[in-house]
Every structure is written in C-alpha cells, then in structure tokens.
Amino acid sequence: MNEEQQTFIQGVDHASQNAVIVKVTGREGIDLTPHSHNRVQLVEAVAGTLRVTVGNHEYFVPEGYACWIPAGMKHALTSHNRRIALRIFYFMCHGDIDTAESFSVHYVCPWAEANFRFIADYGPSISADTDGLYNFCLSFFHTFRKEERRLVLPLRGINADTPPTLRKAMAYIHTHLADDIMLEDAAGAADISPRSLSRLFSDADTTFSDFLRYQRIIRSLELMADNSMTIKEVAYNTGFSTPSNFNRSFKLVMGMAPSEMRRRQRA
Known part of the structure; x- marks a missing residue:
C-alpha cells in the first residue's frame, strides 16, 4: 500500500x-x-x-x-x-x-x-x-x-485453512485450466491417490468437477471483461471442449448465458 x-x-x-x-x-x-x-x-x-x-x-x-x-x-x-x-x-x-x-x-x-x-x-x-x-x-x-439478487460466489481458492496437499492440487488446476484436466492429473501433482484427493475436496464441501468448472467460469469472466476474445475463444481458452458446453456451465453458475453477459459489458 x-x-x-x-x-x-x-x-x-x-x-x-x-x-x-x-x-x-x-x-x-x-x-x-x-x-x-x-x-x-x-x-x-x-x-x-x-x-x-x-x-x-x-x-x-x-x-x-x-x-x-x-x-x-x-x-x-x-x-x-x-x-x-x-x-x-x-x-x-x-x-x-x-x-x-x-x-x-x-x-x-x-x-x-x-x-x-x-x-x-x-x-x-x-x-x-x-x-x-x-x-x-x-x-x-x-x-x-x-x-438486488445476491450472487453466492465465494472463490473457494487456496487459503490458510486448506490442507497443503489440497492447496497443491488446487494450484495445479488453476495453472492448467485450458487443458483437459482429470482427477488423476491433479492427484499426481499433489502426490496422493485420486481417491484421497476426492475425499479432500469433499471435506472442503465441493468436488473436483465442481471446483474445476467453477475456476474455469471465474477465468472466463476475467477474459470476457478484457474484451479481447470472442466467446468461442474464451470457451477454448478455459478448457471447455465446445462452446455449447461452456454456455451450459456458464449459465449454471451465473444464471445467464455468456452472450447476455457480453451484451451487458458492451452496454
């Protein structure tokens, strides 16, 4: 400061x-x-x-x-x-x-x-x-x-209360959002078994899939705010296999389609 x-x-x-x-x-x-x-x-x-x-x-x-x-x-x-x-x-x-x-x-x-x-x-x-x-x-x-409608959107990022092995897996996920990440990949980065990692995510009140999807949506919002990519490019740069999968996941988390969010930003 x-x-x-x-x-x-x-x-x-x-x-x-x-x-x-x-x-x-x-x-x-x-x-x-x-x-x-x-x-x-x-x-x-x-x-x-x-x-x-x-x-x-x-x-x-x-x-x-x-x-x-x-x-x-x-x-x-x-x-x-x-x-x-x-x-x-x-x-x-x-x-x-x-x-x-x-x-x-x-x-x-x-x-x-x-x-x-x-x-x-x-x-x-x-x-x-x-x-x-x-x-x-x-x-x-x-x-x-x-x-006004509340957005229940805690980042569920890495914090001091998270076990070190889970923090390591979360960090791996965050730096590989554009890749085709599997539970086994994150578990290997944390040097634990996939079953153990799944249990750690459960203890943190989430799942591997939910955490991954959530982090990808957060990153997509940051990319859309910079307004330098099309929605299709944002989808592929955040690890979604198709724009339709991105659209479905985005709407599930944000309550609106990416195109509607983009219209709001341009307005």
Whole structure:
C-alpha cells in the first residue's frame, strides 16, 4: 500500500460520520494490503473483475456486480484484469438501519447502475446537509442490498485453512485450466491417490468437477471483461471442449448465458 492510498484510507476513517465518501478509481485503487474502515464499503465493479480477500476466504466480483463490505471487516482488493474501473462508496449505518454484518455480492441492475452513477457524480463527499441527497444515498444503499439478487460466489481458492496437499492440487488446476484436466492429473501433482484427493475436496464441501468448472467460469469472466476474445475463444481458452458446453456451465453458475453477459459489458 503506497502513501497516497494510506492517506486516503485515513481520510475516510476521519471524515464526518454524517457523510458519504465517494471514490471513482481504476488500477490505482486496488492491490491493497489487508485493511479495514470504520464504515461500510460498497464497491461496484464498473469494468473488469475484482477479487476480495476476507480472512481466509477469497471472493469474486464480476463486472456489473457490487460487493458489500461491513464496517471493521479486514479485506484486501486485487484484480487479474488489464482494465479495471470501480465506484466505491463509504458510509455509516445509523439508528435502526440494518448494519448487514456479512460480506455479500449483488447483481447491479440498470436501475441500480443509474443510481450509483448519479451518486458518484456528486462526489467525492456528500454531507447530511446536501438537500436530502445524503438520506437518499443511505436509503438507496440499503434498498440495493436487500432487493438486488445476491450472487453466492465465494472463490473457494487456496487459503490458510486448506490442507497443503489440497492447496497443491488446487494450484495445479488453476495453472492448467485450458487443458483437459482429470482427477488423476491433479492427484499426481499433489502426490496422493485420486481417491484421497476426492475425499479432500469433499471435506472442503465441493468436488473436483465442481471446483474445476467453477475456476474455469471465474477465468472466463476475467477474459470476457478484457474484451479481447470472442466467446468461442474464451470457451477454448478455459478448457471447455465446445462452446455449447461452456454456455451450459456458464449459465449454471451465473444464471445467464455468456452472450447476455457480453451484451451487458458492451452496454
């Protein structure tokens, strides 16, 4: 974390409690070491994709989604995309407003995106005496969290609680996503039997096939966000045998077809 980033974080923590702090940023606003704020942080991924580490868990925020980070929650932000654009809002929860103490990722519909853009245009700080805009911001933020469809998409990546042998197998999978990976291949990389590896995945509440499919979808979202490949090229570069298999798996995880995601990105 550089000096400018540290100064901004300190400014957020020392700002008036009755203010919404707005930051529109790109690459310079991420790759932050673990830190926390004394207020809620709402991060919208306008372009590119975001990875958020909370404790021992890593979460993925696709383009067109936003994450809710509770006050005081230590987190780190990073991205694997060449282009990244974020709108970040910091605010306090007051009175009987639900403080929402859990991290969550939400879909940003066109209505929500318009409101995020509208609020960001009034930044970098919106105080309580700004003609009712402050109360509008708080009302919108909490309505967004409650009403927008949640994306239950933990990255299930390598973390400190994962047994070393499973971490080794996961690392192998991650670096060979474009290949025709079999359970036996990952087990060999981890120096254990396929049966033992299957049991380790089961202990981690997933399966080899689900983990592999999930990681391929995550990588496909990052490639699509860079907008340098066709959907067919993305499919083959993430290890799917055919575009139709990619389309089916993508829709299963994301709830929409890759073509619909691409239309949203271009819009």
